[in-house]
Amino acid sequence: MCARQLTDFSRLCVHTITTKPWSIEEATDRYAAAGMKGVTVWRQWLDGRDIVKVGLNLRAAGMEVFSLCRGGFFPAADAAGRRAAVDDNLKAVDEAEALGAPLIVLVCGAVPGQPLEESRNQIADGIAAVLDRAEQAGIKLGIEPLHPMYADTRSAVNTIRQANDICDRLGAPHLGVVVDVYHLWWDPALNSEIERSGRTRRLLAFHVCDWRTPTEDLLNDRGLMGEGCINVPQIRGWMEAAGFDGFIEVEIFSHRYWAKDQTMFLENIKEAYLKHT
Numbered sequence: 602m603c604a605r606q607l608t609d610f611s612r613l614c615v616h617t618i619t620t621k622p623w624s625i626e627e628a629t630d631r632y633a634a635a636g637m638k639g640v641t642v643w644r645q646w647l648d649g650r651d652i653v654k655v656g657l658n659l660r661a662a663g664m665e666v667f668s669l670c671r672g673g674f675f676p677a678a679d680a681a682g683r684r685a686a687v688d689d690n691l692k693a694v695d696e697a698e699a700l701g702a703p704l705i706v707l708v709c710g711a712v713p714g715q716p717l718e719e720s721r722n723q724i725a726d727g728i729a730a731v732l733d734r735a736e737q738a739g740i741k742l743g744i745e746p747l748h749p750m751y752a753d754t755r756s757a758v759n760t761i762r763q764a765n766d767i768c769d770r771l772g773a774p775h776l777g778v779v780v781d782v783y784h785l786w787w788d789p790a791l792n793s794e795i796e797r798s799g800r801t802r803r804l805l806a807f808h809v810c811d812w813r814t815p816t817e818d819l820l821n822d823r824g825l826m827g828e829g830c831i832n833v834p835q836i837r838g839w840m841e842a843a844g845f846d847g848f849i850e851v852e853i854f855s856h857r858y859w860a861k862d863q864t865m866f867l868e869n870i871k872e873a874y875l876k877h878t
């Protein structure tokens with residue numbers, strides 16, 4: 602239970618994938634009706650849409666478009682694959698610019714069988730190739746470290762320390778770190794590395810959910826805050842002590858919740874936000 606008294610939802614943000622059954626149009630209406638103030642849009646929700654219009658509609662409904670999910674997936678077995686990845690990330694910058702999203706979340710990628718160190722080098726090179734265009738568009742890039750269980754295919758960046766190291770290496774003021782409790786809660790260096798991110802003004806975003814026991818699906822069985830073993834209020838406290846005052850983003854992939862009434866689920870999210878975040 603969080604000791605803080607929260608009186609409003611001004612910092613509550615929802616990822617469109619959290620309510621996967623809803624299209625962007627339906628999500629816009631339903632989030633607004635539920636009093637959401639922030640939204641992170643996943644790129645699939647923009648397929649076939651006028652992206653500028655999607656952003657305008659979200660803002661007209663009272664929400665801030667906080668980030669676009671997701672860029673990244675830089676490593677590849679050959680140069681053509683790595684070039685295609687950079688091109689896709691440049692496209693993501695165009696999309697974020699059209700949408701009016703100031704941040705792109707990077708799920709950095711990995712190639713099965715390729716040494717992780719090599720993948721991390723390719724990730725740094727890939728980000729470096731996108732930085733100028735992102736800066737010109739006024740868009741920040743946030744490296745989201747993923748839990749090590751995804752090190753084979755989804756990300757060779759598995760700790761916040763590795764993300765901070767890449768930021769140090771590239772030294773760009775619009776490159777930073779995204780902290781997702783699901784990926785990082787187990788890390789004994791989490792607090793000290795959050796402090797390090799804060800000192801260098803790199804704390805760009807904060808994603809919350811919970812880790813269920815037993816986890817039945819390593820991708821799509823995330824829990825609502827308070828439903829698992831992650832001390833979300835403690836990590837939030839570390840974030841805020843390090844200077845973070847942005848949105849608390851609820852990002853839940855869950856077959857269980859996607860099968861339920863999404864309007865009810867949104868109410869469950871609000872309750873969990875107040876009680877367990």
Ligand code: ZN
Pocket residue numbers: 745781808852
């Ligand atoms: Zn996340």
